[in-house]
Amino acid sequence: MTAPAPFGPREFQLVLLRRMADHQPDLAEDARHELSASLADLREANRRWQAMVRAPRGRGSLRRYRSVLGEPELTLKRRVGDLECDALLWPVPLWPDLRFEVTAAPGGAVWNEWLVRAPGTAGPELTSVTALRPWSCTVDEVARAFPPARPMEGSAPTRWALALTDPATGERHVAEFTWGLFQRLLPG
Known part of the structure; x- marks a missing residue:
């Protein structure tokens, strides 16, 4: 039996992709290929990450990030x-x-x-909700672009949501994020 490969930045990116695939499977699939990773690699990275997070005597969160x-x-x-x-x-x-x-x-x-x-680094110009593209912007950028955006509870621990109003139309929306990266816009 061989020891597992070290858990490093590549595996951590696979963990990020695992949750993002729930909303953007095609983008996550392309990114997984960019990392030259199989579906089994993605599942194994997520399994190992969850084991580290839940280990009774594991490293604290900050030490875990530094080690990975x-x-x-x-x-x-x-x-x-x-x-x-x-x-x-x-x-x-x-x-x-x-x-x-x-x-x-x-x-x-x-x-x-x-x-x-x-x-x-400059972010995208967000003047209306039509400018919101998956994986193009962060929670902070959307909150600044659409004041007064209201934080909402996300649907999972690594998810966030913002209630916002499109200044061009007055329509209300909910912007959803995974690991802080925009995933999708829903009617509000």
């Missing part, structure tokens, strides 16, 4: 209300203009984990 993704490319200080926290960013080769961001409280407790636009 290495040292972050960038660490920024952020204020959330009265608290100062760290935002750690790692490159994600499938989405070169994005970074995987983990927001950690003092002491290392992870508050949030999702994809964000890389610092200094």
Whole structure:
């Protein structure tokens, strides 16, 4: 019996794709091929990730990300209300203009984990909901483009939703995100 290959950035991207495939199976399939991964590779990566997350004596979330993704490319200080926290960013080769961001409280407790636009990289111009394309924008970009977007509970732990109004038509919509990346727009 051989030891499993190390769990690294490629396998982590497969974990991201596993959840995204629920809403965008064709995009996830193309990305899986880009990673030269089989469906079995995707399932195994997800199984191993879930085992790490649920391990009774496993690493804490922040240590788990560092062990899988290495040292972050960038660490920024952020204020959330009265608290100062760290935002750690790692490159994600499938989405070169994005970074995987983990927001950690003092002491290392992870508050949030999702994809964000890389610092200094321009996002898409979002002037109406017709500009929203799957995998083109992040939660933060959509919230800024459609004020006052209202956060809503997502349908799974790695999902977010925003209630928004199209400024061009006044129609209400719900934008759904997986790991912080836009997936689909629903009638609101």
